[in-house]
Amino acid sequence: MEDGRRTADGPGTPEPCLTVCPLEGGQGVRAAGEIGLATHTIWERALERAVREGEAVYLLELSEVTFVDVAGAGALAAAAERLGDGRRFVVRRPPPALRRVLETFWPGLSTIEVSMS
Amino acid sequence: MSVAAEPLATAPDPFVHPALFYRDDREYLDGTLPFVRAGLAAGEPVAVAVPGDRLRLLRDALGDDAAAVRLVDMREAGRNPGRIIPGVLRAFADDRPAGKRVRIIGEPVWAGRSETEYPACVQHEALINAAFRGRAVTILCPYDAARLPARALADAHATHPVVIPAGPGPEYRSDAYAPDAVAARCNEPLPPVADAMTFPFAAASLPGARHAASGEGRRLGLTGVALEDLAIATAELTTNSVRHGGGSGVLRVWGENGRVVCEVRDRGRLTDPLAGRHPAPHDQRGGRGLLMVNLIADLVRVHTGDEGTTIRCWFGPR
Numbered sequence: 001m002e003d004g005r006r007t008a009d010g011p012g013t014p015e016p017c018l019t020v021c022p023l024e025g026g027q028g029v030r031a032a033g034e035i036g037l038a039t040h041t042i043w044e045r046a047l048e049r050a051v052r053e054g055e056a057v058y059l060l061e062l063s064e065v066t067f068v069d070v071a072g073a074g075a076l077a078a079a080a081e082r083l084g085d086g087r088r089f090v091v092r093r094p095p096p097a098l099r100r101v102l103e104t105f106w107p108g109l110s111t112i113e114v115s116m117s
Numbered sequence: 118m119s120v121a122a123e124p125l126a127t128a129p130d131p132f133v134h135p136a137l138f139y140r141d142d143r144e145y146l147d148g149t150l151p152f153v154r155a156g157l158a159a160g161e162p163v164a165v166a167v168p169g170d171r172l173r174l175l176r177d178a179l180g181d182d183a184a185a186v187r188l189v190d191m192r193e194a195g196r197n198p199g200r201i202i203p204g205v206l207r208a209f210a211d212d213r214p215a216g217k218r219v220r221i222i223g224e225p226v227w228a229g230r231s232e233t234e235y236p237a238c239v240q241h242e243a244l245i246n247a248a249f250r251g252r253a254v255t256i257l258c259p260y261d262a263a264r265l266p267a268r269a270l271a272d273a274h275a276t277h278p279v280v281i282p283a284g285p286g287p288e289y290r291s292d293a294y295a296p297d298a299v300a301a302r303c304n305e306p307l308p309p310v311a312d313a314m315t316f317p318f319a320a321a322s323l324p325g326a327r328h329a330a331s332g333e334g335r336r337l338g339l340t341g342v343a344l345e346d347l348a349i350a351t352a353e354l355t356t357n358s359v360r361h362g363g364g365s366g367v368l369r370v371w372g373e374n375g376r377v378v379c380e381v382r383d384r385g386r387l388t389d390p391l392a393g394r395h396p397a398p399h400d401q402r403g404g405r406g407l408l409m410v411n412l413i414a415d416l417v418r419v420h421t422g423d424e425g426t427t428i429r430c431w432f433g434p435r
Contacts, residue, residue: 017324037323037356067327069352070405078402096345097352104412105397105405 018065020046028059028090035065035072043072047079056087063093073101080111090115131218133255134246135288136277138262138270144283145171145259146178149222152257156220157185164209166191166201167224167259175222195225198234198241199411202248202394210254211396219254226273228264233431234416235269240303242276243296248391275299300390307380307420307427313371318355319364326355326368333370334377339432343377346413347432351379353406354428358383362426376415376433387421 018039020031029050035043050058060076062068068076076098080089088111091098099114106112137148149165153175156163164187165175172190176183187209195201201223210219223245226238245256260273262283274280274293281288314333318326330351334344351368358366362385369380393407407428411417414430421427 034324036352037320037359067324067348067352069356070349070409071356071403074402074405078400081400096342097349100342100345100349100413101409104409106399 018042023059023061027055027057028061030061030064032064034067036067036069037071040071040075044075044079047075050089051079051082054087058083058087058089060089060091061093062091062095062098065095065098067095068098068101070101070105073098074105076112077102077106077109080109083111087111088113092117130250131253132246132249132251133279134249134277135255135257135279135281136273136291137257137259137281138273138283139259140261140263140283142174145174148281149175149257149259150178152220152222152255153179153186154182156218157182159218161217161220162209162213163187163220164189164205165222166194166205167222168192168227171224171259191224192227195223197411197414197416198225198237199393199414199417201225201241202244202391203396203408204412206245206256207248207396210249210252217253219252221254221256222259223256224259226258226260226265226269228261233418236303236305237416237418239272239276240300242273243300243303244391244394246276246278246296248394272299304420304422305418307418307429309369309382310371310378310380313369313378313380316368316370318358318366318368320359323352323355323359327352330368330370330379334379334432337370337372337377338375339377339434341435343432343435347377347379350410350414350430350432351381353410354379354381354430357381357406358385361385373431376431378429378431380427380429382425382427384425386423387419387426393417393419 018033018035020029020042023030029046090113092115139145139148153163166189169190169192172188176188189205194205206221206223213219225241230238260270262270274291275295276299277291278294279288280291316326316329327348331348334347339347355368358381362383366381366383371378393411397405397408410430415433416431418429
């Protein structure tokens with residue numbers, strides 16, 4: 001779990017706000033914490049890596065993410081639009097806020113599949 | 118009755134924004150049906166966004182033609198007046214092929230709008246003029262002259278360059294037309310309320326502010342989507358304060374007539390009157406926070422000035 005984990009300290013807070021670590025098998029990441037102003041950089045870096053890695057299906061395991069703000073959802077949508085032919089993100093168990101924002105601004109984005117299983 | 122389907126000869130702006138005063142169903146249909154039919158006959162895209170009872174009246178009168186018209190219940194889609202420009206009017210008009218005039222009937226003001234909602238309605242009607250300036254769009258705004266207070270009809274004269282009176286008279290240019298002055302007048306102060314949950318925040322306490330709002334919203338009875346929306350709005354407003362509003366602010370949350378109000382106060386100033394009402398292009402990075410709040414809240418009120426900005430949003434049970 002510790003390998004590849006990135007930790008951000010929010011300004012003035014001692015606890016990490018967002019951790020991102022590779023899934024076993026390497027075809028995705030598991031994030032934990034929350035995606036907001038203090039953690040956008042970590043989230044965007046993780047998404048850039050996901051776009052670069054070239055997997056056909058890249059899993060974003062978000063069941064331990066408690067909140068994603070509009071800019072965080074926008075970063076995901078922007079990354080998804082850069083995936084290219086035949087590739088997609090599977091976003092697993094995202095917090096309700098992420099689904100709400102995606103449905104509002106990027107409905108029917110075919111490169112993001114939300115899985116609640 | 119003549120309806121302003123085309124610009125008056127001397128009008129330099131292709132955008133046409135008449136108010137239509139009506140007193141009963143007959144006058145409503147006399148003023149709206151020919152407008153819709155002329156649009157359909159010319160192959161123009163037509164949308165009707167009016168309260169549900171008016172929508173049914175017009176739909177039934179249109180018969181089979183209703184299928185060619187985008188029908189929107191304004192009581193739902195336009196519950197928050199700040200949502201109407203991005204979420205209803207431009208959502209329809211921007212999506213149309215070039216070369217055809219776009220026709221929309223939009224009825225954002227109805228009898229029963231609350232005192233809290235009303236300034237946001239007038240402000241919205243004023244801002245439509247700026248939002249559509251230069252575009253080949255006609256937005257016809259019906260006003261229920263039998264049931265709305267005189268003040269609402271006077272305000273309609275200030276927010277619409279052209280008025281179509283109730284009854285047989287011809288349309289006329291409104292001498293009272295002054296949308297910028299009206300928008301400024303609707304920028305009403307929002308004095309702090311007593312007995313609200315109060316949470317001063319800065320960058321480090323953004324998550325704490327969101328948790329505090331959610332906790333208070335839950336305590337006041339919000340659940341499900343409404344509670345999620347309160348959290349989203351709080352996150353966006355407080356983050357805007359940190360990024361653009363002087364780095365900090367004060368969050369307040371309280372209950373009001375069965376709804377939950379979230380207020381964020383900071384030292385910034387909004388310079389764009391249409392802030393939060395520009396639809397975001399698909400590929401735009403960022404800049405959607407206030408727009409999101411407008412799209413999900415039941416009502417948004419804003420006061421901005423040299424001394425700072427206050428944004429209030431209301432969330433009720435869904």
